[in-house]
Amino acid sequence: MDALYRGTIGTVAGFAESIVQATPLMLMALGLVIAFRCKVWNIGAEGQQVFGAILVTWFVLQLLKNPWSAYAMIPIALVLSLLGGAFFVAIPAVMKSRLGINEVITTIMMNYVAIDALNWLVRGPFQDRSIPGSYPESPLFPSESALPILINQTNVTIGIIISIALCVIGYYILFKSPLGYSIRAVGLNPVAAKTSGMNVNLVMNYAMILSGALAGLGGGVYILGVTHELLPEQASGLGYTAVVVSLLGNLHPLGVIFASVFFGGLISGMSSIERALQIPRTLSLLSQGIIIVLILIIQVFARYEIRRT
Amino acid sequence: MSMAAVLDTAAISGLIASMLELSVPMAFAALGEVLSERGGVINLGTEGVMLVGAISAFSASFFMHSNLLGVVLGALAGALIGLLMAFISITLKQDQILSGLGIYFLGLGLSGFLYEALFSEIGSTIRIEGLLKLPIPLLSQIPVLGSSLFSQDIVEYLSFVMLVVVIFVIGRTTFGLRLRAVGENPSAADTLGVNVARVQYLAVVAGATLAGIGGAYLAISSHAFQAENITAGRGFIAVAMVYFGKWRPARAFFGTFLFGAAYLLGAFFQVVGSFIPYYFLLMIPYVLTLAILVAIARGARQPSALGVPYTRESG
Numbered sequence: 001m002d003a004l005y006r007g008t009i010g011t012v013a014g015f016a017e018s019i020v021q022a023t024p025l026m027l028m029a030l031g032l033v034i035a036f037r038c039k040v041w042n043i044g045a046e047g048q049q050v051f052g053a054i055l056v057t058w059f060v061l062q063l064l065k066n067p068w069s070a071y072a073m074i075p076i077a078l079v080l081s082l083l084g085g086a087f088f089v090a091i092p093a094v095m096k097s098r099l100g101i102n103e104v105i106t107t108i109m110m111n112y113v114a115i116d117a118l119n120w121l122v123r124g125p126f127q128d129r130s131i132p133g134s135y136p137e138s139p140l141f142p143s144e145s146a147l148p149i150l151i152n153q154t155n156v157t158i159g160i161i162i163s164i165a166l167c168v169i170g171y172y173i174l175f176k177s178p179l180g181y182s183i184r185a186v187g188l189n190p191v192a193a194k195t196s197g198m199n200v201n202l203v204m205n206y207a208m209i210l211s212g213a214l215a216g217l218g219g220g221v222y223i224l225g226v227t228h229e230l231l232p233e234q235a236s237g238l239g240y241t242a243v244v245v246s247l248l249g250n251l252h253p254l255g256v257i258f259a260s261v262f263f264g265g266l267i268s269g270m271s272s273i274e275r276a277l278q279i280p281r282t283l284s285l286l287s288q289g290i291i292i293v294l295i296l297i298i299q300v301f302a303r304y305e306i307r308r309t
Numbered sequence: 310m311s312m313a314a315v316l317d318t319a320a321i322s323g324l325i326a327s328m329l330e331l332s333v334p335m336a337f338a339a340l341g342e343v344l345s346e347r348g349g350v351i352n353l354g355t356e357g358v359m360l361v362g363a364i365s366a367f368s369a370s371f372f373m374h375s376n377l378l379g380v381v382l383g384a385l386a387g388a389l390i391g392l393l394m395a396f397i398s399i400t401l402k403q404d405q406i407l408s409g410l411g412i413y414f415l416g417l418g419l420s421g422f423l424y425e426a427l428f429s430e431i432g433s434t435i436r437i438e439g440l441l442k443l444p445i446p447l448l449s450q451i452p453v454l455g456s457s458l459f460s461q462d463i464v465e466y467l468s469f470v471m472l473v474v475v476i477f478v479i480g481r482t483t484f485g486l487r488l489r490a491v492g493e494n495p496s497a498a499d500t501l502g503v504n505v506a507r508v509q510y511l512a513v514v515a516g517a518t519l520a521g522i523g524g525a526y527l528a529i530s531s532h533a534f535q536a537e538n539i540t541a542g543r544g545f546i547a548v549a550m551v552y553f554g555k556w557r558p559a560r561a562f563f564g565t566f567l568f569g570a571a572y573l574l575g576a577f578f579q580v581v582g583s584f585i586p587y588y589f590l591l592m593i594p595y596v597l598t599l600a601i602l603v604a605i606a607r608g609a610r611q612p613s614a615l616g617v618p619y620t621r622e623s624g
Contacts, residue, residue, distance in 0.1 A: 041406050095599075099606035102552070104353055104406060105545050106602065109595040112542050116595075120588035240417075243410065282421035289357075289418030293393070293411045300401040 046239025052216025085216015353409025356544025357416020387521015
């Protein structure tokens with residue numbers, strides 16, 4: 001327990017690491033909240049964030065020798081990650097809205113495609129060939145593409161500000177705007193939404209595209225803020241964790257802020273427990289599985305409680 | 310008969326046998342999913358069920374040196390996880406897609422954790438023997454088909470037996486009639502005295518048992534275990550094959566052979582070597598799934614009450 005404490009809130013470094021891990025999770029989970037509220041089950045945040053990161057890498061590698069100024073590079077890179085995620089979700093989104101194909105299956109298939117593409121790129125076109133016998137990874141990005149550090153001597157970047165700001169904006173969009181109203185209406189009762197004149201397929205597409213774009217941005221923030229190079233570990237499962245985070249955040253944009261900090265703490269805390277106690281690395285994977293099942297069960301009882309009173 | 314012809318028939322027979330071996334895990338899972346969905350419950354947790362079946366079977370085979378015990382344990386583990394799926398989706402009436410996702414994540418976590426907990430100390434040579442091939446007398450002498458179709462192991466034979474059983478149960482038994490009624494119109498079935506929840510529980514648990522056997526066979530026939538995610542999407546492909554099969558057991562079952570062939574094609578190019586990068590070969594099954602889903606979209610009518618938790622109207 002001491003290790004968990006030190007790895008999360010016990011030390012400044014530990015807390016900073018929790019925030020670092022929480023940043024991309026927050027963006028991806030926010031996207032999933034929008035999709036899940038519309039009852040479109042985008043499970044493809046993993047593939048979408050990987051594709052966002054791939055686009056970012058492509059862009060940065062073009063400018064490896066002569067980087068532009070950070071004021072140009074970072075915004076362009078972030079927008080590209082957003083577009084990458086949006087593009088990658090567009091395929092399952094259209095398959096869902098035009099052909100009625102189950103989006104869970106398609107987005108998961110797309111995840112595998114993205115992971116295979118990532119593994120190919122880091123061993124092929126994007127691989128750093130400057131050192132012979134090099135690892136499967138891209139060249140290190142120039143400092144101009146690194147997100148500015150927010151707190152000295154930590155890896156906490158302005159990414160966390162972007163993430164929290166987008167969660168707040170997400171809250172307003174989802175609960176105070178006509179689009180958000182349509183998204184929730186379609187999620188609650190698509191038949192009623194259609195009867196009241198909403199274009200259900202279009203709303204579903206919007207929700208999917210928004211969620212993919214945010215997932216892509218999450219991937220962009222991760223590569224520009226944490227790794228600064230494209231690694232096979234870009235696909236380490238953050239996109240799946242985001243599913244659990246969005247549910248733990250009660251499918252609420254502001255809830256997601258807290259849930260992702262909690263999970264960021266869990267991820268960074270787990271890695272320090274694992275080092276300290278030598279317990280399996282996969283424990284956090286298991287705890288995610290148990291947490292999601294518990295949430296599903298507890299949700300039902302919470303609903304029941306409200307109805308009874 | 311020339312030498313070349315002999316080699317060719319041996320090669321073809323070998324290819325068919327490999328394709329069967331690669332298809333059987335998904336075939337079991339697809340059969341299970343048909344059962345579950347005909348009763349109105351989408352089990353998207355099939356992938357997780359397969360994973361739990363796989364790690365149970367692999368552990369039993371490795372530590373107790375009995376593959377058959379492994380298969381039995383895989384089936385039991387599948388049933389147990391299926392029971393949890395049934396509890397969440399039927400008793401608690403939680404959204405079926407979410408329930409399935411929960412089961413998927415749980416299976417992913419359990420199999421990864423158990424593998425690391427049980428095997429990480431052991432070292433590099435964690436291999437198990439496959440199941441014995443049992444050639445059927447006389448039939449196994451037939452050229453080409455004899456050494457492929459009629460020289461399989463017991464689980465492969467079992468898959469064909471289960472296909473017949475599932476077809477029979479759905480189409481020719483009282484339970485099958487109730488199952489279809491529950492999947493099409495649960496309130497009408499309820500009115501006629503069918504215990505909707507019990508029928509659905511049976512279907513989901515039986516389906517998960519089959520998926521558990523599929524996972525078990527995957528682990529045993531692979532001889533080794535990849536720590537995380539040995540199924541790599543096969544459970545989801547099985548669900549897609551239920552759509553492909555229009556909820557008919559035989560079509561879903563044989564649909565998975567397409568994927569056995571796809572995995573084989575990938576492995577073949579990998580051995581032979583080709584201009585296609587290895588990671589593109591790995592993509593074949595996933596791209597094929599997407600393509601098939603597009604091709605068959607809107608072609609079939611699903612069970613009317615699929616995905617809708619049944620609540621008896623009160624008053």
